[in-house]
Amino acid sequence: MDRRGFLIGTAMAAAWAGSGPVRAVAASRPGWAPYADTFAMDACGGLGREGRKPDSPYTDLELGDLRDSGLSALQLTVAPVGRYANALEDTVEYISRWNEEVARRPEYLLLARNGADFDRAQRERKTALVYGFQDTTPIGEDPDRIATFHRLGVRSVQLTYNLRNLVGDGCLEPADAGLSRYGRKIIEALNEQRIAVDLSHSGRRTALDAFAASKSPALVSHSGCAALAALPRNKTDEELRAMAQRGGVVGIYLMPFLRVKGQPMAADLIAHLEHAVNVCGEDHVGIGSDGTVSAVQLTAEYKREHRKVIAERRALGISAPGEADDVYLILPDLNHPRRLETLAGLLSARGHSDARIAKLLGGNFKRALTEIWG
Template sequence: MLDRRTFLIQGALAGAGALAGGWAAPLRAAAPPSQWPPYAQAMVVDGCGFIGSEDAQPGEALSKTLIEDARASGLRVLQTTVGPVAQYEGAYEAAMRDIAYWENEIVLHPDVFMAVRTGADLERARRENKIGMVYQFQDSAPIGEKLERIDDFQRMGLRTVQLTYNVRNLAGDGCMEAGDAGLSKFGHSLIERLNERRVLVDLAHSGRRTATEAIAASKAPVLISHTGCAALVERPRNKTDAEMRAVAQGGGVVGIYLMPFLRESGQPMAADVVRHIEHALQVCGEDHVGIGTDNTVSPVKLTEKYKRLHAESIRERRTLGISAPGESETVYLFVPDLNTPRRFEIIAALLSQRGHSDARIGKVLGGNFARVMGEVWG
């Protein structure tokens, strides 16, 4: 089974050949404006992102290209997934290996990366123009039935736990479970332990009832690190206005992703991203919206190999029962006119062009995520 990191790297780099019959180079933004003057000083946070390449072998050190793309991105904080999804066997060990991998990369590249443990670390990353790395689970499977593992993972740098992936686990139902049974008894205990250890609760991929019950159960603000707006495109991966409003009322943040679920069909574009951001702003208010791309930092390149890997990934996800409606072998996990490491600056420029203030844009780019992260982590 492909783990979450491998699937996203392979899928995101699979390219956009269906759009124009076969491009051989990275797509570049054409029409959107590309500069937003305050960007260099902004707190730019990707609530769910990845650094990697489909050519790299498991455990292989980051390449010079990946490092340079990360440096050029302008990101100050990257919340990245460690551990697998939708599997319990070996999940604990896999998460430990992923954390160890990133701890080593941070040591190897202290001029580019730094470990984030507290709110003060977030500001230090911004001030020193580094990328603060935050470890996130996209499934609570590595914890298994042993809540004491949260203590161990927290000491190792884990700062955010997504309760479920698309399917049911011990904590509750994911967004693909038709029964939508909600949060389990164990899920309530899990949230209580996460709150005690000052680890953020993330409700991306969760079922509707699971999300509603988890928001109510948590004593701390929660995240939906990467999603879209169901009011615009009804997909299980997208969140309803009621869910998003409840997150905001609890002081949390909703991150908009750059995924196929932003439109009914075809490849999503920057205009779709902006449309979902603006809807979320209307529902949640400007203090409770962010961006979680669910993409790799490096831009997509198209080859036949990438298209093949993407199609294989989608077929495997369907076989495993974890594929969501809207996933397609010919629609890829990126936005063509945001296909650059500095995609956050393009989004900022588009929002500015539409009349949003620099202060509001700064909150959306990452100020809101950073505020809640600091509040919960201390």
Template sequence: MNSVTSRRSFLSAAGAISAAAMLPLSGRSATATAPLPKPAWGGYDDAIVIDSLGTPGIYGSEDLAPLTSTAIDDVRKSGISAVNLTVGEVGSYSQNYNETIKNIAYWNAEIATHADALVLVRNFRDIVEAKHSKRLGIIYGFQDSTSLGEDIDRVDMFGQLGVRIYQLTYNKRNLVGDGCLEPANAGLSVFGRKLVEKLNERKALVDLSHAGQRTTLDAAAASKAPIAITHTGCAAIAPFPRNKTDEELKAVADKGGYVGIYLMPFLRSKGQPMAVDLIAHIEHAIDVCGEDHVGIGSDGVISPVAVTPEFKKKFADEIEDRRKRGISAPGEDPNVYTFIPDLNCANRFERVAELLAARKHPDARIAKILGGNFARLLNDVWGT
């Protein structure tokens, strides 16, 4: 897909959003709340804002604990229209299937409980409705293919349960290919090629975020549909294994795909990344991929993180646990947090828009980065 086609698809997606704004609400309407201050960047209320990897909730909450009123309030404050939410477990063939089913059941219950704030996204029309009704569209996604086991036909079952985005590998090797921490860098397997073909047939999005370099390039070449790297950084700025080389970024963009920049420790070679580092990675990705193929996948929770002694201990314990399990990536550090301190607010996407505007990025480009590009990609892959 060339850039002209990408722009045409984006305009079609944007037009659908604009048209939806003139339609009567269907389903449940958003609960009335006090009006929020007018965004500093004037286009924010009208933009479709998508976090291509994130989650509602409070950092440090118990696993599968009910969402709190604070978490739901932060969802409303965020102005985010949709989020790619990970329901699949990672790194274990023996446990991930059952845990993934449990996660999907949990989120189904939370969406039903908070139907005035959340809605499950199965197709592009659901994103339009989420934007129109001022709810957060929840897109179920995987960050590993281990929940499929050796059965590619499980894609059909998980598709019926609402899973629409499939990351091929996490950091380690699986049956599909090598993750970014595998030194052999062996690339996409025969099984992996069959999985990509199956996902193309089912109009599901292929995600390459944690894939190794050869797996990324192999999958980009093998896929007949546009693909995504939903959350990453640029290796040209910070050469961590979790960041993508310009070759990988360009291969995905040339396919008509999408690259989401995360708010993670890997944005800076040493020390705590700040907003300036995020903007630098976004601007580098635009230079490499073009403005039609870049967005934001925060890889974090919507609610701001309270940096308390309890948080610091829990965070350090999580880093240690990831190291013991062999899934921790270079750059993970108990003293470098997985959020950006000067963007530690529910409406961080609005703040990013302000920063981009201050650097003289045009309004149309800012709208694309906030979510228009990911919306275009989903419309291209899923269809309407």
């Protein structure tokens, strides 16, 4: 089962000083010479080409896309989101399937359990997989499960999805009631187990409460900047500053929410990255695509499935403003596996230093997660 399968099952499942206006990307893909030796990480992504059969082993083509991407690390979602009857059982099954995949293809993959595994992946030209949740649904009412999930390899837990759960309010809850007492217990348990606390999809008060409550840096693996697109999935400058002050990192996604309306492009991603750098500082910004490594083929079948997903998410009440039938979950001019290298070339052309680009492409997440995990 891939991340889209879980979504289907549960929902359905200042600009940098002196750099000038962001322009559309040319048809050619600009490169960036240091990329081959750079630690690159997607803090929220997945594998697989469109049309793959759920639960089937990944093909040489799909893993070839991963190798071609140059990613040293990729965070996967290994749990369902929302109100889900068999969350615990299905999460354990999903983790088991990924463990089998890692064991089957050791020339491509390894499991990240500590910071040293990041170094090993980069050295061996493999991709370290980070197991993460996008909801606390599998934990339910039993914080003791957190220790079990840590033993199973889970290293990041997002507190809420779009709606309210036992931990706190998601970004679509109008009351914005913040973190619950139980939520504070969950954060304590995650800190004790050295699992990263993730505030993507959270309500604003939930995020601010959690940033203050967590004893280790809390992250936002995939989001955007509300100052540029005032949509619930995006973080306000207040949230971004609170996160950065505690050592966290925000991953900017390649999603429709980079714009209030219409199909976003690489220029929109760059605008959000540069705004986040201005607000947080260059040590607290990264990439969390919320998409697949492989390119998306905009076939008629894909478009039909996309419309079905959006309709079912709306029916379940978890569709966020900004989701639309005709706005796809890609940036068309970065729709290829090597997108981070292309992004790096665009940032370099705008005057960003190689050191800053390396931080944005993965260095910042590597630093924060190594601090959290040890």
